[in-house]
Amino acid sequence: MRYALATLLLACAMSAVRAQVETPRPPIPLDARQEAQYKALLPELRCLVCQNESLADSQAPLAADLRYEIRGLIAKGASDADVKRYLVARYGEFVLYRPRLETRTLLLWSGPFLLLLAACAGVLSYARRRARAAAPPPVDEGALRRLLEERDR
Amino acid sequence: MSAELGHFALILALGVALLQWGVPLIGWRRRDARLLAFGASAAHAQFLCVLVAYACLTYAFVTKDFSLAYVAENDHTRLPLFYRVTAVWGAHEGSLLLWVLILSGWTVAVSVFNRRLPLEMGALVLSVLGAISVGFYLFILLTSSPFDRLYPVPTEGHDLNPILQDPGLALHPPVLYMGYVGFSVAFAFAIAALIGGRLDGAWARWTRPWTVTAWMFLTLGITFGSWWAYKELGWGGWWFWDPVENASFMPWLAGTALIHSLAVTEKRGLLKSWTVLLAILAFSLSLLGTFLVRSGVLVSVHAFASDPTRGLFVLGLIGVVVGGALALYAWRAPRLSAYGELNLLSREGLLLFNNVFLVCAAGVVLLGTLYPLVLDALGLGKISVGPPYFDSVFVPLIVPLILLVGLAATVPWKRARLAESLRRLRMPAAAALAVGLTLPLAIQGRTTLVAVAGTLLGVWAAGTAVQDLWRRVRSKADWRAGLTSVPRAAWGMNLAHIGLGVWAIGVACVTSFGAEKDVRLAPGAHAELGGYTFVFQGEREAAGPNYTAQQGSVLVEREGTTVARLYPQKRLYASQGTVITEAAIHPGPFGDLYVSLGEGYDDGSWSLRLYDKPMVRWIWLGGVLMFLGGGLAASDRRYRLARALERRSAQAAEATAA
Amino acid sequence: MRFALPLAVLIALLALFAVGLQRDPRRLPSPLIGKPAPAFDLPTIALPGPPGAVPPPARMTQADLRGAPVLVNFFASWCAGCQDEHPFLMELARSGEVRLVGIDYKDAESDLRRWLGRHGDPYAVVLSDLSGNTGIDWGVYGVPETFVLDAQGRIVFKQIGPLTPEAWQRIRPLLQGSAS
Numbered sequence: 001m002r003y004a005l006a007t008l009l010l011a012c013a014m015s016a017v018r019a020q021v022e023t024p025r026p027p028i029p030l031d032a033r034q035e036a037q038y039k040a041l042l043p044e045l046r047c048l049v050c051q052n053e054s055l056a057d058s059q060a061p062l063a064a065d066l067r068y069e070i071r072g073l074i075a076k077g078a079s080d081a082d083v084k085r086y087l088v089a090r091y092g093e094f095v096l097y098r099p100r101l102e103t104r105t106l107l108l109w110s111g112p113f114l115l116l117l118a119a120c121a122g123v124l125s126y127a128r129r130r131a132r133a134a135a136p137p138p139v140d141e142g143a144l145r146r147l148l149e150e151r152d153r
Numbered sequence: 154m155s156a157e158l159g160h161f162a163l164i165l166a167l168g169v170a171l172l173q174w175g176v177p178l179i180g181w182r183r184r185d186a187r188l189l190a191f192g193a194s195a196a197h198a199q200f201l202c203v204l205v206a207y208a209c210l211t212y213a214f215v216t217k218d219f220s221l222a223y224v225a226e227n228d229h230t231r232l233p234l235f236y237r238v239t240a241v242w243g244a245h246e247g248s249l250l251l252w253v254l255i256l257s258g259w260t261v262a263v264s265v266f267n268r269r270l271p272l273e274m275g276a277l278v279l280s281v282l283g284a285i286s287v288g289f290y291l292f293i294l295l296t297s298s299p300f301d302r303l304y305p306v307p308t309e310g311h312d313l314n315p316i317l318q319d320p321g322l323a324l325h326p327p328v329l330y331m332g333y334v335g336f337s338v339a340f341a342f343a344i345a346a347l348i349g350g351r352l353d354g355a356w357a358r359w360t361r362p363w364t365v366t367a368w369m370f371l372t373l374g375i376t377f378g379s380w381w382a383y384k385e386l387g388w389g390g391w392w393f394w395d396p397v398e399n400a401s402f403m404p405w406l407a408g409t410a411l412i413h414s415l416a417v418t419e420k421r422g423l424l425k426s427w428t429v430l431l432a433i434l435a436f437s438l439s440l441l442g443t444f445l446v447r448s449g450v451l452v453s454v455h456a457f458a459s460d461p462t463r464g465l466f467v468l469g470l471i472g473v474v475v476g477g478a479l480a481l482y483a484w485r486a487p488r489l490s491a492y493g494e495l496n497l498l499s500r501e502g503l504l505l506f507n508n509v510f511l512v513c514a515a516g517v518v519l520l521g522t523l524y525p526l527v528l529d530a531l532g533l534g535k536i537s538v539g540p541p542y543f544d545s546v547f548v549p550l551i552v553p554l555i556l557l558v559g560l561a562a563t564v565p566w567k568r569a570r571l572a573e574s575l576r577r578l579r580m581p582a583a584a585a586l587a588v589g590l591t592l593p594l595a596i597q598g599r600t601t602l603v604a605v606a607g608t609l610l611g612v613w614a615a616g617t618a619v620q621d622l623w624r625r626v627r628s629k630a631d632w633r634a635g636l637t638s639v640p641r642a643a644w645g646m647n648l649a650h651i652g653l654g655v656w657a658i659g660v661a662c663v664t665s666f667g668a669e670k671d672v673r674l675a676p677g678a679h680a681e682l683g684g685y686t687f688v689f690q691g692e693r694e695a696a697g698p699n700y701t702a703q704q705g706s707v708l709v710e711r712e713g714t715t716v717a718r719l720y721p722q723k724r725l726y727a728s729q730g731t732v733i734t735e736a737a738i739h740p741g742p743f744g745d746l747y748v749s750l751g752e753g754y755d756d757g758s759w760s761l762r763l764y765d766k767p768m769v770r771w772i773w774l775g776g777v778l779m780f781l782g783g784g785l786a787a788s789d790r791r792y793r794l795a796r797a798l799e800r801r802s803a804q805a806a807e808a809t810a811a
Numbered sequence: 812m813r814f815a816l817p818l819a820v821l822i823a824l825l826a827l828f829a830v831g832l833q834r835d836p837r838r839l840p841s842p843l844i845g846k847p848a849p850a851f852d853l854p855t856i857a858l859p860g861p862p863g864a865v866p867p868p869a870r871m872t873q874a875d876l877r878g879a880p881v882l883v884n885f886f887a888s889w890c891a892g893c894q895d896e897h898p899f900l901m902e903l904a905r906s907g908e909v910r911l912v913g914i915d916y917k918d919a920e921s922d923l924r925r926w927l928g929r930h931g932d933p934y935a936v937v938l939s940d941l942s943g944n945t946g947i948d949w950g951v952y953g954v955p956e957t958f959v960l961d962a963q964g965r966i967v968f969k970q971i972g973p974l975t976p977e978a979w980q981r982i983r984p985l986l987q988g989s990a991s
Binding site: 096127 | 516
Binding site: 426430433434437444448450461464465468471472475476479480482483486487523526527529530534535 | 814815817818821822824825827828829830831832833834839840
């Protein structure tokens with residue numbers, strides 16, 4: 001089964017020849033502010049069918065249906081949070097491309113800062129060590145002589 | 154028959170690779186020059202074997218030999234010849250064969266150029282490459298042979314996936330693999346240094362051209378991939394932070410860091426253990442990418458048909474190769490000591506910060522890519538980490554990086570005279586400010602903060618690079634002498650930095666000014682976008698060699714004059730019963746117009762998606778410039794000269810010793 | 812010590828991947844598990860049932876699903892996975908172990924009749940979700956999907972993709988638990 005699902009992945013840029021019935025519906029009109037809200041919100045949402053496209057990009061029929069629903073919600077004055085709640089209630093957190101800040105995503109959001117901090121600390125400590133070790137170490141005379149002798153042999 | 158020959162050649166290649174791994178190692182232990190020199194012959198033999206195997210598979214594709222399961226799955230009698238050849242790497246098994254072909258190609262190249270290397274070092278490098286080859290041959294032969302027969306033999310193939318039937322795909326994987334696999338050479342040099350204990354400026358000088366060459370192919374491969382996705386996936390995006398894209402981007406970031414730390418190691422003898430770690434990291438991330446793409450652990454656009462056994466095998470391979478390398482690193486790296494002071498306000502100090510940002514960027518991409526997997530594995534639910542996350546954490550890392558580019562190229566090695574450097578940077582800074590404020594206004598008539606910032610950064614990176622070249626040329630009395638005196642490495646570095654600038658300008662403009670519109674148009678109706686009028690003139694049938702299409706006709710006008718006629722298609726590939734949209738693009742140096750065809754309705758109207766993509770080509774132009782810069786840098790005279798000199802001194806030493 | 816750090820990171824990653832390989836990233840757990848079935852009001856499709864059977868009402872709502880455990884199967888005549896699971900659904904219907912309610916997702920009634928005529932009708936009742944809105948409310952993202960409802964009308968399980976005998980083995984104990 002896993003195998004079959006995986007082979008479907010590529011299928012998302014395409015669509016199978018299907019007899020899925022589409023009910024023709026006129027697009028819901030939005031005013032300029034709502035249209036801007038709609039445009040900005042869609043790329044934040046993941047398509048459930050073509051799981052690597054946002055709702056803005058996906059050509060899957062479900063994505064079209066969801067776009068229609070979202071336009072409807074926005075036309076009724078829903079905020080971004082309302083729309084997200086609507087989708088999460090049905091499909092789970094998976095639909096949000098920008099994970100919410102919660103306990104389980106704490107490391108995801110703080111990770112970049114921690115990483116940068118650690119890297120900068122590493123660089124500074126390296127520079128300090130280098131400054132201390134600036135002078136070459138004392139030469140081990142014995143070892144040097146042995147090396148030279150070895151070469152002459 | 155040819156399939157059996159191919160299969161046999163592959164088994165033979167495995168045997169030769171085993172010898173290439175083992176014999177030079179024994180020679181190294183016994184200090185036996187003849188055994189040490191064996192690696193080169195093995196590399197040639199191995200290449201020959203893989204070439205035969207590869208030729209056999211290509212022959213099977215060209216002759217439509219559907220008795221091979223892999224051919225039956227990815228070929229079709231009506232597939233054009235060009236795509237029959239590229240279909241060889243259109244799916245998992247064949248792409249692995251391409252992978253090993255390229256790996257053994259790199260190995261041969263190393264064996265040829267390494268004639269000038271000290272014998273032991275060259276032999277160890279070939280041995281490590283042999284070991285990696287063994288892993289991949291076993292992977293192919295045990296889990297993914299493209300030579301498996303099928304019975305009963307189907308009369309028709311299942312066809313190459315239609316979205317892969319595009320010239321972009323013909324270019325993307327081979328070039329990308331050149332990059333991925335190329336990092337194995339830097340990896341092999343790092344391991345050889347750890348084993349042999351030799352890591353000095355000369356080592357860095359040998360490793361640098363190989364690393365830069367691999368990097369430049371990876372850059373070009375990613376650029377092609379982005380271009381292909383843009384024109385073929387139909388939504389006008391050029392980068393989506395898909396796991397597959399991230400899989401190629403992580404080694405690119407690590408490789409870019411490696412190029413810069415190698416410069417420090419070569420010039421100043423510092424950062425030795427760090428450079429070695431980066432070399433291991435760059436190749437490890439390439440392997441990780443292979444795992445992510447082929448195992449199906451993550452959801453991705455173009456994952457290969459995958460099964461867990463393959464995933465498990467790659468996982469084992471990573472465990473052995475990378476685990477072994479890192480264990481060796483933990484054991485031997487503490488001995489790689491460096492002498493010399495590091496001043497943070499010097500070129501090497503700034504390059505260190507370059508490494509900080511690049512490695513953090515790679516780390517962030519890794520974190521975001523794997524985080525959903527971590528949560529799922531811990532039973533904490535499924536989440537998505539997508540473009541909004543990556544954009545918001547990546548931009549704060551890339552902005553200081555681009556600022557550094559301008560600074561680091563101006564500041565000298567060892568110790569900076571800050572005042573002087575800053576004075577020198579007045580010109581590019583002024584230019585960046587002026588162009589950043591005016592260019593978006595000039596081409597778009599409006600501006601945004603992102604556009605100003607991006608253009609400013611882009612002009613800054615490119616301007617400082619131009620200034621550096623100008624200064625070098627001017628340092629000679631005669632400009633002709635000046636031009637020829639600038640080493641290729643300097644041309645290359647600056648060209649790559651100009652590429653970075655061009656890329657930044659493209660990204661800033663397309664994200665700020667790109668516009669799109671979903672419309673439903675009846676024939677004769679029109680829509681407006683970005684100052685252009687798109688007139689839908691109707692739809693008709695069209696046909697290609699192996700598909701039929703519905704082709705829309707869209708006339709684009711601006712202020713009454715025709716700008717372009719676009720013919721977006723919806724293609725039906727009957728062999729697989731799939732429909733794909735083929736967008737129509739009117740390319741231009743300052744922007745693309747892009748139309749893709751949606752659904753047709755009973756009343757003759759069609760839904761269309763229109764895009765205006767200002768400056769989008771600059772993104773790929775930037776990638777191409779980086780590629781060219783890499784080529785110039787890798788072919789610098791100094792590497793060839795240095796090798797010849799070292800060879801001579803080594804010979805002299807041998808003569809004295811004898 | 813710090814030179815061994817990369818090795819430690821690698822080992823952690825390998826362990827992670829080994830676990831990750833066991834899981835399918837595309838299967839999404841439904842947030843509806845444990846919640847009452849979402850509201851709907853759909854027309855039924857009149858089908859030639861067994862002789863003497865009571866014809867279903869013209870419309871049904873989520874309230875009509877209460878009283879006994881029920882399997883709600885979203886399917887369509889145009890969907891390939893639905894054909895894969897169909898023989899098992901027929902078997903299940905014959906065994907009489909559970910009531911099967913079909914919701915025909917974005918499908919033409921004529922196609923559905925032809926399809927059920929050809930493959931057999933395992934459903935106690937078939938509802939038509941022509942617009943797909945009920946599918947959205949139930950969080951359906953690719954038919955076939957099957958929801959298991961207990962006698963109180965709460966969703967206790969969701970199968971994504973074809974209903975297999977293995978899945979049924981997991982569902983059966985849930986039904987017994989809820990019936991008592």
